[in-house]
Amino acid sequence: MIKRILILEKNCSFIIQKLKKKGFICDENYYDSTDKINLSLYDGIILRSRLKIDNEFIKKAINLKFIARIGSGIENIDKYYAFKRGITLISSPEGNKDSVAEHAIGMLLCAMNHIIVSNQQIKKGIWNRENNRGMEIMKKTIGIIGYGNTGKSLAKKLSGFDTSILCYDTLPNVGDIYANQVDMSTIFQKSDVISLHVPYTKKTKGMINYNFIQKFYKPFYFINTSRGECVITNHLVKALKNGKIYAACLDVLEYENLLYENIFHYNQNNKQSKTFFDLIYSEKVILTPHIAGWTKESKSKMDEIIIEKIILLNQQLNSKKIMQNLNDSDSDN
Known part of the structure; x- marks a missing residue:
C-alpha cells in the first residue's frame, strides 16, 4: 500500500492536491540533498530532473514502491537497480x-x-x-x-x-x-x-x-x-x-x-x-531551450497521467495484498 509520497519538484500543486484528496500523504522538499532526507519514510517519489536517483538513493529508500518522473525520459534514474528492487517506474510520455x-x-x-x-x-x-x-x-x-x-x-x-x-x-x-x-x-x-x-x-x-x-x-x-x-x-x-x-x-x-x-x-x-x-x-x-514538451496543455496532461498511474498502482498493490492475506488465511486453516 502507498501512503506517503515525497515531492522533489516545484509546480506540482495540482498533483499534490489530487493525491491528498485520494488519501495520500504528500511531503514537499525542493532544496535538500538526499543526504538530508529520510528516504525510508516514503513509499513513492515524484520528480523531474532535480536529483539523480542512483542505487545509493534507492538503497536508503527501503520502503519505496514507485518512482514517478514527470516527463518522458527516465535517464536520471538507475532503472536496472530499481527493477531489481521491485520498484515501479512511472513516466508520462x-x-x-x-x-x-x-x-x-x-x-x-x-x-x-x-x-x-x-x-x-x-x-x-x-x-x-x-x-x-x-x-x-x-x-x-x-x-x-x-x-x-x-x-x-x-x-x-x-x-x-x-x-x-x-x-x-x-x-x-x-x-x-x-x-x-x-x-x-x-x-x-x-x-x-x-x-x-x-x-x-x-x-x-x-x-x-x-x-x-x-x-x-x-x-x-x-x-x-x-x-x-x-x-x-x-x-x-x-x-x-x-x-x-x-x-x-x-x-x-x-x-x-x-x-x-x-x-x-x-x-x-x-x-x-x-x-x-x-x-x-x-x-x-x-x-529552442528544451521547451518542445513544455506547453501549458502538456503540463496538465502529464500531471493527470502521473496521478492516474499512481492511483492504479496503489489499487494493484492493495489487490495483491488482499490476495496474499487470503492465501495466508487458507494456509492457516
Whole structure:
C-alpha cells in the first residue's frame, strides 16, 4: 500500500492536491540533498530532473514502491537497480507527445522556409527574397527514428502534408497507417528530413555522429527534440558546414546540463563552448531551450497521467495484498 509520497519538484500543486484528496500523504522538499532526507519514510517519489536517483538513493529508500518522473525520459534514474528492487517506474510520455510533435513541425517549417532568418533580416532593413526561397514539405520523405508515443504523434500530424513517412524502431511491428516501418538502410537512402525520437541510453548516446550522417544518400534536414547527448555536436556542425545537413532544428543540446544555468557566460576558450557558438551564429540552425514538451496543455496532461498511474498502482498493490492475506488465511486453516 502507498501512503506517503515525497515531492522533489516545484509546480506540482495540482498533483499534490489530487493525491491528498485520494488519501495520500504528500511531503514537499525542493532544496535538500538526499543526504538530508529520510528516504525510508516514503513509499513513492515524484520528480523531474532535480536529483539523480542512483542505487545509493534507492538503497536508503527501503520502503519505496514507485518512482514517478514527470516527463518522458527516465535517464536520471538507475532503472536496472530499481527493477531489481521491485520498484515501479512511472513516466508520462503520453502527456507531451503532441506538444513535442507540434514543436518539431514548427521548427521544420521555419528551417525549410527561412522564416526566422528572413524575419531577422527584415528587422535590420534587409529585404532579400531570392536568398530566402524556401522548400515545401509536400512530397518529401520524412524519416522518424524512434516510433513511440511522440514519433507516432508526429507522423499523424505530418500526414496532412502529403509526405511519405518512414519510421525506424528497435521494436518490431510498430508501424501504422501513418508511417511505414523500414530498416535503417532505407532511412539512409530515401530521407529528406530526419526527426529523432529515441530515449537516452548507452546505445543511443552519440548515435548521430559523422559516420552515421555520411550514410545518407542525400542532404537532409535534421530535427532533435529527444535528448541532446544522442548527437555529437561538433560532427553535426561539420555536416552543416559541408552541406550534408541543410539545417538543424535543436530543442536539446549535447552539453545542456553544463550550460543550463549560465549558458551565455560559458568559457569561450572551451571546445564545447566554441561548438555551441557555432550553432548560435549559424543561419542553418534553429535553437529552442528544451521547451518542445513544455506547453501549458502538456503540463496538465502529464500531471493527470502521473496521478492516474499512481492511483492504479496503489489499487494493484492493495489487490495483491488482499490476495496474499487470503492465501495466508487458507494456509492457516
